[in-house]
Amino acid sequence: MTEELLGLPVPSVPAGDQGVAWLRAHVVRFSNGAEHARRRALTTRLIENVQVTSLDELATALGLPGSLDDIAAIAPCYQPHEAVTAEADAAVERLAGGHDELTAARIGLLVQAWAATHAFAERLRTSDPSPPVPITRRASQDGVVEVRLDAHPFGHGPHACPGRDVATRIAKNLAFRALHHQDGPFVLPNAWDHASAVALHASGFPAVGTTSLGVAAAHGLEDGAGLAGAETVRLARMLAGLPFPVTADLESGFGAAPEEVAELVAGLGVAGVNLEDGRPHGLAAPREQAELIRAVKDRAPGVFLNARVDTHWLGLALDETEERARRYVDAGADGIFVAGLTEPRDIERLAALAPLNVLAQARTPQQLGDLGVKRISTGSLLFRAALRQAVATAVQVRDGAEPPAAFGYAEVQDLSRGTRSAAG
Ligand code: HEM
Missing domain, CATH: 3.20.20.60 (Phosphoenolpyruvate-binding domains)
Known part of the structure; x- marks a missing residue:
């Protein structure tokens, strides 16, 4: 059901030639059909071979060094249902250059990265398994519907996150630093x-x-x-x-x-x-x-x-x-x-x-x-x-004593697959 909903088009955004409205109208995130495919290819290429350890480095790799303060101003106003501040519009204009699609892709990537990666890092720091981006939106026959992302924290289908590997590395670094x-x-x-x-x-x-x-x-x-x-x-x-x-x-x-x-x-x-x-x-x-x-x-x-x-x-x-x-x-x-x-x-x-x-x-x-x-x-x-416990256990077995409690065989198998908590 979630997968089907995520296959629906994203809600369309109005045309815009300045500020956040321009950005929304030119990024992959709010596009559908052929426009989405073209922008998706452009966006994916930009982060294809990017190996970075921080958001600052990502900004530099995308050709927007030192832009994170502007990105932080834009991020809370990026989604079409969010109100736009004058500060966010001004930040987009500072970064937009010739207002071309490639620049929109660069800014869009950093904006996507900014909020989601910080949220992800916070969940890693606090061992919170909930999805950093809890919901997304799709256009259905009945209007805009909210889709929960519990089963797909990085999305699914045509709009699935292309930044997963980069994001995971940066978020782990941020979380570790925050600890x-x-x-x-x-x-x-x-x-x-x-x-x-x-x-x-x-x-x-x-x-x-x-x-x-x-x-x-x-x-x-x-x-x-x-x-x-x-x-x-x-x-x-x-x-x-x-x-x-x-x-x-x-x-x-x-x-x-x-x-x-x-x-x-x-x-x-x-x-x-x-x-x-x-x-x-x-x-x-x-x-x-x-x-x-x-x-x-x-x-x-x-x-x-x-x-x-x-x-x-x-x-x-x-x-x-x-x-x-x-x-x-x-x-x-x-x-x-x-x-x-x-x-x-x-x-x-x-x-x-x-x-x-x-x-x-x-x-x-x-x-x-x-x-x-x-x-x-x-x-x-x-x-x-x-080491001591292993030796003591072997000695107990040899001496006919009851060996101490240990992880179960299946439990270790499950842990190796990363599927289960050892706390319980
Ligand atoms: C370096 C960090 C990141 C970058 C560069 C990035 C980039 C992007 C881009 C460009 C899209 C739009 C794709 C499209 O519309 O075709 C996207 C979508 C998405 N991203 Fe990321 N992202 C990052 C971090 C994260 C993180 C940390 C999460 C959450 C764990 C996340 C979750 C998602 C989800 C759920 C979508 C799909 C939204 C939807 O289908 O409506 N992203 N990301």
Whole structure:
């Protein structure tokens, strides 16, 4: 029934030669028939090979750099049933150039992207499964009907969203970033494979990280020695396809040059990365690490870069850690991660610089939140706990004891297909 309704024409819009009225009259979204087909081809081509990590980059890729304030003014007035403000008309005119169809397509793409992607990001952040665009409209014999999009969040039929892949990547990036700017901290569990990542997300964690110890140890490699690059990248690529934000621990970039690390981060598809200034044999110079951070942020600005500062757990003074953290934030880091940080005064000092990430130890999330912490990682804890539990279970079986509760076979199968919640 929904599919049939979505196959009906969209309600027509009146002709217009200025402002929002012009935009509506020239975009694919409010067109039918041959006009729709032509504009659809034009619009789809514009985003065909676009690989971006943020809406800003999308605006640049579409030839409208710096236009997002104007787009934000237009978005609430775009739909034909919405009132048009003078501000929105003026914004369209600033962007419209020669009022040609190609420019309308560019503006239309950004307007579609703006509202829907923010709504999508908010749902990802809050684990809300409802469709970001709840309803659309079609012209039926009985007039304009509203069609619910619960079963088709990206639409269906001739007007289905052509921006799904771009939108999903940007929305995951936005959601992950927003998690670091909430009142309280969020707990980021760290997975080591596909099954652990989906099980954690299904249990109510909006985002999942990776643990370098877990990934390295699962492959018989030493952690922190830059040896598990290929395994980490393979896992990150696999997890990037999941429908929630994932952040990958890339250690210090596995010995690659800054431009190579930047290219890798841009192509991985993950919403965040951790980059540490520890090196297999010592510490990077602050300038060297700042250059790496700048290169990555220039190439992939939408990816949340968490700069791990290793001076603290190597026993150096807090001043050195603070100085490094400041330099990394100046270079573009979105957050800082200081492992082993437990002193309240130290935590408060570093939390003043940028969203601060610490390991889950010593204090409750509430207590860490009161000190200003924004992200609490489990690090390698879950991997180590799972390992111990697996060994304990094997011993119980061998000794004839009742083994502990475990996920059911079908439950794991379902999780792999991403179809079910592990919370219940
Ligand atoms: C980069 C972000 C996005 C871009 C560039 C984009 C672009 C577009 C365009 C151009 C259309 C009109 C297609 C046509 O009429 O033939 C469209 C339709 C649609 N988009 Fe997106 N969109 C984006 C994000 C999203 C998101 C995040 C959602 C919701 C999850 C969404 C849901 C839809 C739906 C439901 C339709 C169909 C509306 C209908 O059939 O009436 N879009 N999108």
